[in-house]
Amino acid sequence: MDRPVPPHPSEPRPRRRDRHGRGMRGPVAPPQVPLSVSRAESFRDLVQDSVERLERRWPQLTDVDFLVLEVPGSLDETVPLGRAVSATKGQPAQIVVYRRPVEIRTKNRDERALLVHEVVVEQVAELLGLAPESVDPRYGQD
Numbered sequence: 001m002d003r004p005v006p007p008h009p010s011e012p013r014p015r016r017r018d019r020h021g022r023g024m025r026g027p028v029a030p031p032q033v034p035l036s037v038s039r040a041e042s043f044r045d046l047v048q049d050s051v052e053r054l055e056r057r058w059p060q061l062t063d064v065d066f067l068v069l070e071v072p073g074s075l076d077e078t079v080p081l082g083r084a085v086s087a088t089k090g091q092p093a094q095i096v097v098y099r100r101p102v103e104i105r106t107k108n109r110d111e112r113a114l115l116v117h118e119v120v121v122e123q124v125a126e127l128l129g130l131a132p133e134s135v136d137p138r139y140g141q142d
Helices: 038-059 061-064 097-102 109-128
Strands: 065-069 082-085 094-098
Touching: 038 061, 038 065, 038 097, 061 097, 065 097, 082 109, 094 097, 097 109
Parallel strands: 065 094
Antiparallel strands: 082 094
């Protein structure tokens, strides 16, 4: 009964399994499942879908940079949902959609998609100097 205690190795052994012997955990969901898409990526996809829809009708929009930012830089009395910046020398025109203000105003993905499209249409209309109804005939009907 008098067994000596073996000395501890100076460095830990590499772990080959987890504590319960079932192997290491894999991802919660495969990459093709929407669960693995972040809210920011999902929002960017909504903006991209809206832009592609408008580019079919307005090919000149291919020269415009569409950006998604979290929140506007400076807050005035009202929080904008988007902003259009005209082109300058060496800088293409930009349309910015602010993610958090849009998300706060919507309850689900369908409402968010509608509001994102309205914001993109309004900013494109401002950039082109047109009415939103002429940019997208279905504007305001959904």
